[in-house]
Amino acid sequence: MSSSKSVTEKLDSLYEYDREPVATTHLHGPGKFLGMYAGEHIAGTEYIIGPLFVAHGVTVTDFFGGLLLGNILAVLSWAFIVAPIAVRTRLTLYWQLRKSAGPGLTAAYSLVNAIMFCFLAGSMISVSATAVGLPFGMDMPRLEDTLPTSLGWVLVVIGVGALVTILAILGFEKLARFATIASPWMVLVFVAGAIAVLPMLGVHSVDDFWRVAKEKIWTGTPFPGMTRFSFWHVAFFSWFCNLAMHIGMADMSMLRFARKWTYGFTSASGMFLGHFVAWAASGILCAAASGNVAPGPIAYLGAGVAGAVSVVIAGWTTANPTLYRAGLAFQVATPDWKRWKVTLAAGVITTIAALFPALMMKLLDFVALYGLLLMPMGAVVFADYWLFPRLGLRAGYAEVQGLAVSWPALLAWAVSLALCFVLPVELYFKALPGWFIAIATFVVAGAIQQRKDAKGAR
Amino acid sequence: MRLVLKTASMIGLALTIVPAVMVATHMLPWQTHADLMAGGMVLWFVTAPFWMKKQ
Numbered sequence: 001m002s003s004s005k006s007v008t009e010k011l012d013s014l015y016e017y018d019r020e021p022v023a024t025t026h027l028h029g030p031g032k033f034l035g036m037y038a039g040e041h042i043a044g045t046e047y048i049i050g051p052l053f054v055a056h057g058v059t060v061t062d063f064f065g066g067l068l069l070g071n072i073l074a075v076l077s078w079a080f081i082v083a084p085i086a087v088r089t090r091l092t093l094y095w096q097l098r099k100s101a102g103p104g105l106t107a108a109y110s111l112v113n114a115i116m117f118c119f120l121a122g123s124m125i126s127v128s129a130t131a132v133g134l135p136f137g138m139d140m141p142r143l144e145d146t147l148p149t150s151l152g153w154v155l156v157v158i159g160v161g162a163l164v165t166i167l168a169i170l171g172f173e174k175l176a177r178f179a180t181i182a183s184p185w186m187v188l189v190f191v192a193g194a195i196a197v198l199p200m201l202g203v204h205s206v207d208d209f210w211r212v213a214k215e216k217i218w219t220g221t222p223f224p225g226m227t228r229f230s231f232w233h234v235a236f237f238s239w240f241c242n243l244a245m246h247i248g249m250a251d252m253s254m255l256r257f258a259r260k261w262t263y264g265f266t267s268a269s270g271m272f273l274g275h276f277v278a279w280a281a282s283g284i285l286c287a288a289a290s291g292n293v294a295p296g297p298i299a300y301l302g303a304g305v306a307g308a309v310s311v312v313i314a315g316w317t318t319a320n321p322t323l324y325r326a327g328l329a330f331q332v333a334t335p336d337w338k339r340w341k342v343t344l345a346a347g348v349i350t351t352i353a354a355l356f357p358a359l360m361m362k363l364l365d366f367v368a369l370y371g372l373l374l375m376p377m378g379a380v381v382f383a384d385y386w387l388f389p390r391l392g393l394r395a396g397y398a399e400v401q402g403l404a405v406s407w408p409a410l411l412a413w414a415v416s417l418a419l420c421f422v423l424p425v426e427l428y429f430k431a432l433p434g435w436f437i438a439i440a441t442f443v444v445a446g447a448i449q450q451r452k453d454a455k456g457a458r
Numbered sequence: 459m460r461l462v463l464k465t466a467s468m469i470g471l472a473l474t475i476v477p478a479v480m481v482a483t484h485m486l487p488w489q490t491h492a493d494l495m496a497g498g499m500v501l502w503f504v505t506a507p508f509w510m511k512k513q
Contacts, residue, residue, distance in 0.1 A: 192478035304492025306499045
């Protein structure tokens with residue numbers, strides 16, 4: 001790449017292969033999406049999210065009711081927000097956002113996304129490390145730990161991080177294929193582990209389950225130092241934990257290959273296997289381990305060596321493509337570095353982040369923040385595609401005018417985030433008002449911009 | 459051959475889940491369940507890549 005290339009030119013060349021809308025000959029049927037969603041949402045992080053709900057003292061009815069509502073809302077978001085635009089445009093979010101927000105702002109979005117990817121991959125490396133450290137008798141991080149807990153932890157995290165980075169440098173296709181093979185087995189390991197520990201909790205017949213669930217698993221009493229979660233915390237978290245993917249529109253990249261918009265409903269496979277069954281299973285494992293939340297030990301308690309291996313595989317296979325994508329996005333901001341060098345730099349950042357157990361133990365907060373930061377750009381795409389033409393405004397105005405940065409989109413991003421951060425509600429509840437704020441700001445500012453330009457032209 | 463591989467994979471999955479149910483119903487000790495799960499894991503990963511690749 002020439003050093004004279006701008007950041008946006010570099011980004012364009014990286015995404016060159018998907019610049020054109022997907023051809024109709026390359027579309028897939030619903031089975032492909034059912035499998036992809038199921039595989040993607042049964043990750044290493046499921047081993048920590050379930051226990052964190054237990055630690056936050058959710059009651060059993062709030063847990064199952066909240067998950068049911070939140071996951072239904074997530075599926076509806078995929079089906080009614082991202083899928084219809086994905087199948088009409090057949091473009092990735094990158095190219096669609098470029099039309100609405102301009103290439104400069106799209107580059108900024110990609111970099112924020114890359115930083116978030118590094119932290120997400122870091123949490124997955126931490127999860128894997130809790131299983132890799134088991135045979136070495138490593139001291140496991142506890143819920144309240146924020147800093148590295150022992151030399152053993154540091155060495156294991158560095159080892160796992162180095163391996164994940166090397167594999168990401170070599171390319172992630174083979175490991176992605178391995179992840180697809182692992183996913184049917186992984187679901188069963190979650191379920192089997194939870195079933196096997198039921199007698200330890202006092203469940204000796206089906207009739208015992210609900211009583212034990214209320215008294216020993218989802219008790220309604222938070223662990224010391226933890227805030228208490230209600231039905232609404234569970235519902236909003238499960239709805240918005242993939243906010244960047246559905247309402248944030250990142251899954252346009254996947255759903256643009258769908259024959260029909262209704263394939264958005266196939267996300268139910270990931271939601272109900274990963275974000276319902278797996279979260280419930282890991283919550284049961286946590287309770288059986290007397291409140292231990294470290295994924296490795298709890299999986300071993302339920303499923304022995306297979307459980308520990310599943311934690312390593314689940315963390316590893318999801319950290320790897322995440323790190324690869326982060327490297328790809330960082331490449332635009334580096335002065336002509338080779339891909340391997342950028343991925344190595346992203347791997348170092350990720351591994352350093354993984355050393356801090358706070359990233360894993362505060363995963364609920366991090367995931368909520370991640371979605372919140374990226375969501376406004378999804379709102380911009382939504383408003384530009386559906387609302388602008390109906391309001392007599394020109395859609396894709398940044399592209400039409402050749403603007404590097406669409407100031408209405410920038411304003412929508414800045415205003416919605418600023419207002420979200422001052423809103424006196426918990427982090428998990430900020431994204432919903434934030435989406436409406438982003439849409440309203442973009443529409444009003446877009447109307448002002450287009451009227452002003454029209455007046456200037458007359 | 460494909461049928462043999464698929465059948466072995468299914469046995470691998472069965473070894474992953476069935477012993478856990480037997481532990482829960484007190485028909486099997488935990489250690490045997492863990493050993494069978496490990497066996498099921500090996501069986502799955504040794505056989506599934508061959509037939510899943512073709513799908």
